Amino acid sequence: MKNNNQHKNKLQLRFVIILSCILLIAACKPKETETAAVTETEKVESQTILTDAQIKNADIQIGKIEKRQISSTIKVNGKIDVPPQNLVSISVPMGGYLKSTKLLEGMFVAKGQVLCVVEDKQYIQLQEDYLMVKAKIDYAKSEYERQKELNQTKSSSDKVYQQAQTEYNSLTVLLQSYAEKLRFAGINPSNVSANKISKSINIYSPINGYVSKINVNIGKYVNPSDILFEIVNPADIHLALTVFEKDINKLSIGQSLSAYTNINPNKKYQCKIILIGKDFTENHSTEVHCHFVNYDKALLPGMYMNAVIDLKNNTLNAIPSDAVVKFENKDYIFIDNGNKQYEMKEVTIGESENGYTEIISAEDLTDKILL
Numbered sequence: 001m002k003n004n005n006q007h008k009n010k011l012q013l014r015f016v017i018i019l020s021c022i023l024l025i026a027a028c029k030p031k032e033t034e035t036a037a038v039t040e041t042e043k044v045e046s047q048t049i050l051t052d053a054q055i056k057n058a059d060i061q062i063g064k065i066e067k068r069q070i071s072s073t074i075k076v077n078g079k080i081d082v083p084p085q086n087l088v089s090i091s092v093p094m095g096g097y098l099k100s101t102k103l104l105e106g107m108f109v110a111k112g113q114v115l116c117v118v119e120d121k122q123y124i125q126l127q128e129d130y131l132m133v134k135a136k137i138d139y140a141k142s143e144y145e146r147q148k149e150l151n152q153t154k155s156s157s158d159k160v161y162q163q164a165q166t167e168y169n170s171l172t173v174l175l176q177s178y179a180e181k182l183r184f185a186g187i188n189p190s191n192v193s194a195n196k197i198s199k200s201i202n203i204y205s206p207i208n209g210y211v212s213k214i215n216v217n218i219g220k221y222v223n224p225s226d227i228l229f230e231i232v233n234p235a236d237i238h239l240a241l242t243v244f245e246k247d248i249n250k251l252s253i254g255q256s257l258s259a260y261t262n263i264n265p266n267k268k269y270q271c272k273i274i275l276i277g278k279d280f281t282e283n284h285s286t287e288v289h290c291h292f293v294n295y296d297k298a299l300l301p302g303m304y305m306n307a308v309i310d311l312k313n314n315t316l317n318a319i320p321s322d323a324v325v326k327f328e329n330k331d332y333i334f335i336d337n338g339n340k341q342y343e344m345k346e347v348t349i350g351e352s353e354n355g356y357t358e359i360i361s362a363e364d365l366t367d368k369i370l371l
Contacts, residue, residue, distance in 0.1 A: 068318040072351035074309040078241035086233040095223045096120030109205045119200035127197045130178035137171040144168040209233040210297045234295040245284040259307040318356040336368035
């Protein structure tokens with residue numbers, strides 16, 4: 001710890017000496033009026049010449065930019081999405097008044113569980129029509145079979161036989177039609193009898209999942225086109241992130257990331273990349289799909305989220321972080337130009353890790369950098 005503090009003190013002294021000399025030279029320089037002169041002055045103001053004593057006191061060491069393995073991140077945003085088969089909208093096939101429901105948003109429901117009870121007089125009428133046709137068909141069937149026997153012995157005309165056959169066939173079709181309407185409404189035809197006519201029907205859950213939306217209240221009349229509830233199966237819920245083309249090559253399937261909402265940014269959700277899009281939009285971005293490691297029922301489809309994607313072991317141009325100086329909200333390093341001349345040069349920095357900082361604008365830098 002003591003050695004580290006001594007090293008930092010030397011670095012601070014080094015940069016103070018150089019920076020002070022540069023600022024002193026800049027303060028003593030006469031102001032120029034012409035553009036060319038101003039440009040030359042700015043160039044001179046970033047340089048200084050140190051004496052042997054100053055160089056010795058600053059303990060100046062020269063090094064160069066090197067390749068380092070530095071982890072970095074990409075910050076992106078997107079929203080929660082689910083495939084069509086995992087998001088179900090619940091409606092009433094024939095409409096009616098909502099009689100009862102015990103659902104709450106976020107509640108888990110099992111496949112086949114009763115979601116609500118809807119009632120309407122049209123269900124009574126439909127069961128009545130079914131039973132009336134069912135009663136007529138028994139007589140029509142008997143009459144058809146009787147006319148068939150009589151026709152075979154020529155005791156009845158073909159016309160009468162055909163009329164009995166047509167009546168029986170028509171009622172058979174009608175009975176089947178009413179039975180399908182009952183099933184469509186959620187009523188089992190085999191449970192319908194003269195003693196079992198109900199004015200209400202049950203609406204059942206078609207999947208296992210969580211209730212994500214409730215759009216109705218008890219007593220409200222709902223039409224077939226109205227969506228009562230939405231249920232999400234979390235088995236395949238995922239996060240769709242928008243990533244720009246320049247960052248796509250940095251991503252891979254199985255890569256880890258952490259996501260968070262704007263409402264609660266401190267709560268992080270761990271995810272893994274499962275799919276990287278191949279088609280780019282006009283703004284040169286594509287979608288990257290991710291699975292949640294542990295699904296939270298508070299996360300609903302359409303909810304916007306931010307994410308930080310970890311980029312591990314990138315080989316980057318880097319120098320020791322202590323060699324970067326911040327001055328007037330800009331980042332600088334010092335260059336050795338020879339003959340005891342030193343220049344303060346502005347740079348653009350990137351990620352930092354383990355005492356090293358990435359230098360993004362490294363192409364035009366020399367190998368002689370003060371470390």
